[in-house]
Amino acid sequence: MSTRTSGTRFFVVALLVSLLVAGVASYYASAHPDGLEHVAEQTGFIDSAEDSATADSPLADYQTSGIDDARLSGGVAGVIGVLVMLLLSTGLFWLIRRREPADSRD
């Protein structure tokens, strides 16, 4: 706690972790249905699920269409997702941030 990590370093490390999680580690994620899907199968309402309108999107189900290798296909989709998220969310928060210096009430 004595040495403070610089803002840039913190930012770069956190972004790198996100890229590695989405681009590499995601390949090793469990492929089992999640809690809701499992319950829907168990209790019998899974068939009421419909395909999303975006089911034909080039990145649908975290796979990149046109890339056959599953590891690469998922990795590329994850990295694109992370970059889109970073641009969109940072842009949004930068736009709506408080412009005047922080007041002491918070």
Add this chain to the structure above:
Amino acid sequence: MHVPDGFLDAPTSVATGVVAAAAIAVSLRAARRELDDRAAPMAGLVATFVFAAQMINFPVGAGTSGHLMGGALAAVLVGPWTAVLCLSVVLLVQGLLMADGGITALGTNITLIGIVTVAVGWAVFALLRRVLPQRLSVVAPAAAAGAFLSVPVAALVFTGLFAVGGNAPVDLGAVAVTMLGWHTLIGIGEAVVTGLVVASVVATRPDLVHGARPLTAERELVTREVEVA
């Protein structure tokens, strides 16, 4: 817990859509108080990390998996109003780009994952912060507790929505019991991930943790007192 299209009927989906839109509108105004020049990039980073972390499904037994929802995590790191916006952007990108979570179900998913988990996670965290000793070391455990509880509560809210507008005639008691059971297990994973991530940020940059703010402001003073003694 991403709800696909079709599980809930149109009126219920419209209703959750209205709830989600209202919450986003309120959050856009209220988040301004949480976001300054330093917090804004942090909030973007938190939303991005939650997106990445949600790709990691962990097994919870019997052929079932779960993943981080991140509502409590985001609320503790960047504040509850900003957290609602973080999760909304995550769910929007997932629904539009990855076909993860339905489009007509987007309001439902924002309500469950973006509002309920943030509200429960933050409420539990804030309560614990009030009753526990005022030390930085309680921030991560308090966040983990909020994270743990947020998952089964979201599962119960889904069950409530399903009771009102479920498209399939199934035994609601069985849905409630199994949803609660599995999501209590998934909540343990949510707590572990949230606790570890919050602890890491508290250890490196406590000043960037919204939920630690009063403590980080007092810390310099406390350090000085110790040195004098």
